[in-house]
Amino acid sequence: QVQLVDTGGGLVQTGGSLRLSCAASGFTFSLYRMGWYHQGPGKERELVASITGGGESWYVDSVQGRFTISRDNAKNTLYLQMNSLNPDDTGVYYCAPDPNLHNYWSQGTQVTVSS
Numbered sequence: 001q002v003q004l005v006d007t008g009g010g011l012v013q014t015g016g017s018l019r020l021s022c023a024a025s026g027f028t029f030s031l032y033r034m035g036w037y038h039q040g041p042g043k044e045r046e047l048v049a050s051i052t053g054g055g056e057s058w059y060v061d062s063v064q065g066r067f068t069i070s071r072d073n074a075k076n077t078l079y080l081q082m083n084s085l086n087p088d089d090t091g092v093y094y095c096a097p098d099p100n101l102h103n104y105w106s107q108g109t110q111v112t113v114s115s
Contacts, residue, residue, distance in 0.1 A: 002026040002104045006095050008080075009109030016085050016113070022078040022095035022106055029053075030073035035098035036080045039108075040091035049080060050098040062088070085113045 008020040020036065035050035049069040051057045057069050068081040078095050092108040 004095050004104060004106035006106040006109045009093065009111045011112045011114065012085055014086050014113055014115050017083045018085065018111060020080040020093055020109060024076045024078065029076040033098045034071060034078045035096060036069060037094045037096060038091050045094065047098060087113050087115050089113050
């Protein structure tokens with residue numbers, strides 16, 4: 001069955017960096033556009049970055065220039081490098097296909113940015 005396991009969250013000060021990873025299994029990872037979704041406190045989950053199987057990426061304006069999404073299809077792993085973090089980046093980050101037609105989600109990893 002499909003499994004998405006993300007790691008790498010934590011507590012960081014404003015301006016700091018974190019790298020998230022998501023290990024995928026149970027489907028042909030390289031064929032799917034994958035995304036990182038952010039759910040801030042009291043807010044809806046939103047897509048913040050996505051990447052095609054071939055490596056073309058997209059970012060929401062609020063993270064453009066600060067976050068970098070990448071993938072290693074040989075390792076079935078998705079990454080999110082997050083730099084220049086600010087308190088608005090606080091929340092739970094999930095990886096999932098984009099679009100997520102079958103509602104597959106990772107368990108989520110908490111990122112907390114202190115001011």
